[in-house]
Amino acid sequence: MxxxxxxxxxxxxxxxxxxxxxxxxxxxxxxxxxxxxxxxxxxxxxxxxxxxxxxxxxxxxxxxxxxxxxxxxxxxxxxxxxxDSELDRQPERDAFIARIFLAESLSDDAVGRLIERRRAAALEQLAALETIEASAAPARTRGEHLRLATLDHGLRHVRTELEWLDTVEEQLP
Amino acid sequence: MxxxxxxxxxxxxxxxxxxxxxxxxxxxxxxxxxxxxxxxxxxxxxxxxxxxxxxxxxxxxxxxxxxxxxxxxxxxxxxxxxxDSELDRQPERDAFIARIFLAESLSDDAVGRLIERRRAAALEQLAALETIEASAAPARTRGEHLRLATLDHGLRHVRTELEWLDTVEEQLP
DNA sequence: CGAGACTAGTTGACAAGTCTCCTAGTCCCG
DNA sequence: CGGGACTAGGAGACTTGTCAACTAGTCTCG
Missing domain, CATH: 1.10.10.10 (Winged helix-like DNA-binding domain superfamily/Winged helix DNA-binding domain)
Structure with a gap:
């Protein structure tokens, strides 16, 4: 649908x-x-x-x-x-967060590695988004404006993710 | 799996x-x-x-x-x-962002309503997370610590979402 | 006592998404 | 010329997730 x-x-x-x-x-x-x-x-x-x-x-x-x-x-x-229809509420689903939630039985090292892999993925995402942003023409129509806003949405969330990863890592060992 | x-x-x-x-x-x-x-x-x-x-x-x-x-x-x-296995990369999927991306043919009003509905959903999420946070005991074991970190993850992202909604709305009409 | 609400567990049908493999044709390169 | 890589399109089987309905028992309250 x-x-x-x-x-x-x-x-x-x-x-x-x-x-x-x-x-x-x-x-x-x-x-x-x-x-x-x-x-x-x-x-x-x-x-x-x-x-x-x-x-x-x-x-x-x-x-x-x-x-x-x-x-x-x-x-x-x-x-x-x-x-224009009702928002389909979609369940949050993040297997990585699930792992962190359940990581009790993992060594500190293993948790650290997990974090690093997530950071790598996030940085990749960030690079991809920044590439698109760089190659985007400045918005003239409203349509373009809205499309840029969704890019901004992605960027803000990746950055939030990276910040969160930093704080988790700091508090770790 | x-x-x-x-x-x-x-x-x-x-x-x-x-x-x-x-x-x-x-x-x-x-x-x-x-x-x-x-x-x-x-x-x-x-x-x-x-x-x-x-x-x-x-x-x-x-x-x-x-x-x-x-x-x-x-x-x-x-x-x-x-x-401890490789991270399953999971595709981003957000139907709301899709709507914004494609909202060109929607009236300003309709887009505004969309944003408001999303804000309502985000605020609900925020309240739910804050409730859990409030009722959570301070972390003593590492397991509890990690579990709290995932809560923090959720809170940060909802807040980022709300901030983004604000800026989109400002730039709208 | 009997109706209705609630509980834990279960089933079937279906929609959505993923993975693997396939056809046919074009292009490039040795 | 022949092989390999690439292209657009597509079929099939399979996994995940969702929805609705059903059993069978307990509890509450008029």
């Missing part, structure tokens, strides 16, 4: 093929959603099925011709309906 | 029935994981199946006798193995 609406939203920004969408999910959109390509193609097929999107085959230089999907009028209606 | 290890970890703190676990997932552990009761009972059965936990029926005052599960030695081994 959510994935189908996100795809619809991306198609509303520009028509795209499945492979294009996969690239979006791996880069610009990665800080709040991601998707397996199998899932993307299936969802795309379902959207066309429901007449929320349409396909046109674009013969190109590469292998199977890419299939450009574009949002239909019905699709736009469905998209706005979702955007 | 992760759920089964978390349950194992909780059983390592104290033997518990399925209903007890459900209560944990709804309260103390809620800020980083949650689980449906169907899932809990099924996972518990699997753990017993793999000899990582054992059951004893505790006849009690209420309806079906509760089944106390306790972690076995093999279970402790499996738990530590998981705690």
């Amino acid at each position: 959510i994935l189908s609406r996100i795809i619809l939203g991306l198609l509303a920004i520009a028509p795209m093929s499945g492979a294009d969408l996969k690239r979006q999910f791996d880069t610009t959109v990665n800080h709040f959603w991601s998707a397996d390509k199998a899932q993307i193609y299936r969802t795309l097929a379902a959207l066309v099925d429901e007449r929320l999107a349409s396909v046109t085959v674009v013969p190109g230089t590469t292998a199977p011709d890419s299939q450009e999907h574009r949002i239909t009028d019905a699709g736009r209606v469905a998209l706005v309906a979702w955007l | 992760i759920l089964s290890r978390i349950i194992l970890g909780l059983l390592a703190i104290a033997p518990m029935s399925g209903a007890d676990l459900k209560r944990q997932f709804d309260t103390t552990v809620n800020h980083f994981w949650s689980a449906d009761k169907a899932q809990i009972y099924r996972t518990l059965a699997a753990l017993v199946d793999e000899r990582l936990a054992s059951v004893t029926v505790v006849p009690g005052t209420t309806a079906p006798d509760s089944q106390e599960h306790r972690i076995t030695d093999a279970g402790r081994v499996a738990l530590v193995a998981w705690l």
Whole structure:
């Protein structure tokens, strides 16, 4: 459901093929959603099925011709309906925090290593976000403004994460 | 996999029935994981199946006798193995941020409402975490210390979220 | 005593997400 | 020319998580 609406939203920004969408999910959109390509193609097929999107085959230089999907009028209606609907409350889920919570039986060293690995992941995330930020044009339209705000959201949370890791590490041994 | 290890970890703190676990997932552990009761009972059965936990029926005052599960030695081994294993990288996933990213076609009012609903959810979360914090005993053992650190993690992120919501709202109209 | 609420545990169906492998075609390089 | 890497698209099996309904017993209160 959510994935189908996100795809619809991306198609509303520009028509795209499945492979294009996969690239979006791996880069610009990665800080709040991601998707397996199998899932993307299936969802795309379902959207066309429901007449929320349409396909046109674009013969190109590469292998199977890419299939450009574009949002239909019905699709736009469905998209706005979702955007404006009740928030789906989503459970917090963080396996790393779970490990820390349960780390009683782990040695200090092992806990330290855990923290370091998380820090590495967070720094990677930070770098990825900063790259996107650096390559982003200054926001002119409201749409661009909102998209930048979500980047800022990601950055703030990664930084909070890094700060938290620092304090945990300090208090450790 | 992760759920089964978390349950194992909780059983390592104290033997518990399925209903007890459900209560944990709804309260103390809620800020980083949650689980449906169907899932809990099924996972518990699997753990017993793999000899990582054992059951004893505790006849009690209420309806079906509760089944106390306790972690076995093999279970402790499996738990530590998981705690100390490579971090499972988990994709960020936040449907709310997705909506903001795609909110171009929404009216200013609608975006404002979205923000307000998120703020309400965040404040609720904050209250829940503060309640747990207030009722928590000061950490004496390292285990308690680590558990408090995860609470702090939750609090920091909710506060970051609220700050972000403020700045987004300011820049809005 | 009997109705209704509550309890622990259980089942089935389903939706969402992941992993592995496959087809066909193009491109590059030795 | 032939092999290997890469591309877009896709099928299948499997795991996780969610939802709804059900059993069977206890407790409370009119």
